[in-house]
Amino acid sequence: MSIYDSLNPMQRQAVFHTEGPLLILAGAGSGKTRVLTHRIAYLIQEKEVNPWNILAITFTNKAAQEMRERVDRIAGFGSDAIWVSTFHSTCARILRRHIDNLGYDTNFTIYDTDDQKSVIKDVCRRLNVDTKIFKERALLSQISHAKDNLITPDQMEMDAAGDFNQKKTAMVYREYQAALRKNNALDFDDLIVKTVELFQNCDRVLEYYQERFKYIMVDEYQDTNYAQFKFVSLLASRYENLCVVGDDDQSIYKFRGANIENILGYERVFPNAAVIRLEQNYRSTQNILNAANHVIANNAERKEKTLWTENEEGPKIHFRQFMNGFEEAEYIAGEISKAHREGLCQYRDCAILYRTNAQSRLFEEKFINANIPYKIVGGVNFYARKEIKDLLCYLKTVDNARDDLAVQRIINVPKRGIGATTLGRVQDYADKMGISLYEALRVAEEVPSIGRSLSKIDGFVTFIQMLKSKAQAYTVEDLLKEIIELTGYVKELEAEDTEEARARIENIDELISKTVTYQQTMEEQDQPATLAGFLEEVALVADIDTVDPEQDYVLLMTLHSAKGLEFPRVFMAGMETGIFPSYMSINYGDGSELEEERRLCYVGITRAMKELTMTCARQRMVRGETQYNKVSQFVQEIPRDLVDLGHTIQEKKPKMEQVFSSDSKYSQMKQIFQTKAYKPKEFKVTKADALDYQVGDTVRHMKFGVGIVKAIAEGGRDYEVTVDFDKVGVKKMFASFAKLKKI
């Protein structure tokens, strides 16, 4: 029996179709990823393709690691030579070797969001851009969007024509790029953009990689953006052995520039493409699959697909509604504890999925109380913590002293008494001479009116130079330990002797462990373990990558992070209108946002293998405001006969005292809940207090200032007020949140 016998005929066809462009378009859990791994094995085993000639692109590093392991298992040999990695890692690797063709040093730094924010702040200050009008985050997102579409600052400026705001953004974009270049740094989007630029400018390099990667595969293709599409199509343009797999119903990154056209228009770009559809789902029970199919059928913009399964019917979808988020979390913690106690599952079989990261906190609290091991994916990223960033910035400075941001971060860590004024003078000098901050520090005696600070600066420079010379001979681990020792970083924390300081020390220990595993991995792969390599790996790890499959814990993550994964038991929490679908998607835009939310719901449902529970709360605190939410329309789109409504809310022992101050309100709510738990009547607590303004009145809003009320509409749970503000224009808002004051 061969490994390919475990595939169905369509899957096998996809595996055996190795030459020429191939599109596998299929629904969730139909084995797309499985086909890719078998295809790699087949290419190597049967077609005798050199592993070196294969490039497989996955959505996360974790998926890459899993794919590599699976190929190892089915093919039974080292898969080290295959490049299995994300777009970003792939491009970073290529740029490490060739970016000098574009005038950068190959030891460039990769900037994270924090770094980007510092740069944009500085750029806005220098250009006198008012960040009250041009918000830094908005600017960064516009720049990122431009990069996703390979739009340069020049193009943006041309497209702006007479649009003043757009012109200003283009100006910021240009300066931002110049600052990055000066620091010899790239942001995440640049990794793709610069690789495309490299391919377009250097035929020699492009030809090399075209020859190298004769077989290219891309998973989750529905979420690629234009720049990524350009990257693979350039690479594949010689041999056209490009196999992409995806599901248009799972396209959930439009807000980050993903372009669904890449998959829908694939046959147009590659007219001789073969298209294979997979229709059998192997992941989920019939009930779960049915629910998913019904929900997604409400989207107008989609290619019709059939997806069926031979799996058992399984239990119904559990739906539970609670008074508030505390009870919701308590219920889920209780269910998991019970199932675990009864030996029905391990913790790692369970995942809790929610729409926004903020929802994780309540679960965290309950899980700690209930003694359930858990891991939050995508909370505060380990590498974004202060102590980790400080130490990494030391390593970055030792590696690439052209990174001004890193130098700025550590110059007074520990305190060296180099003041802001002094630093400003050195920076001005650096700007004037067109050199990096560190170079300017090295020649600080030339900086005007530097005075007594010179000796302090010299001390810092000597320290870094000493580390630089040690770095030649040291492993990354030894270098890091040396930095910790000589800066007294941990000693200072020990002296602090607080809970927080101890947590920081633990994190630092974790970073040291990371250098050790890096060294080991590199040795296993027979590759040199360099400081630059370590920093690159660290810069590219998304948080999902730090999940250790060996550990037994419940995973908590956003629906977005759950893409491509599967779990026996899934809990989708916060199934409420205004949360999921999000408030923005319902109230703004043209309906395409709501369809994207629905696709996200489809992704969530189809993560479940055996059991799916959806929960929601009647009342929830969001950003300090209490919201009264209706059951998500997505829940209502699941046919009633597939849903188990369980015990209605009155059977839960209410613990409302903690939550409500007024008893009368509480009993009023309790009554409403008891009558209808599933499809509740409108809940009108907020409307009880009538509005004290009308259409035409002038009102004041805390943030937006003064405006005129244009319309007041009966929203389901609250009045929806439209106001034309003097400063920010027309805004639509819920009366209870807006807290408008008539003036």
Ligand SMILES: Nc1ncnc2c1ncn2[C@@H]1O[C@H](COP(=O)(O)OP(=O)(O)OP(=O)(O)O)[C@@H](O)[C@H]1O
């Ligand atoms: N022919 C098959 N026989 C048995 N199990 C299969 C078969 N094909 C796929 N599976 C199993 O079904 C599950 C889903 O497969 P896979 O993750 O490859 O689907 P997918 O199409 O990539 O899903 P998604 O769209 O969520 O990424 C996996 O557990 C996989 O091992």
Ligand SMILES: [Mg+2]
């Ligand atoms: Mg998959």
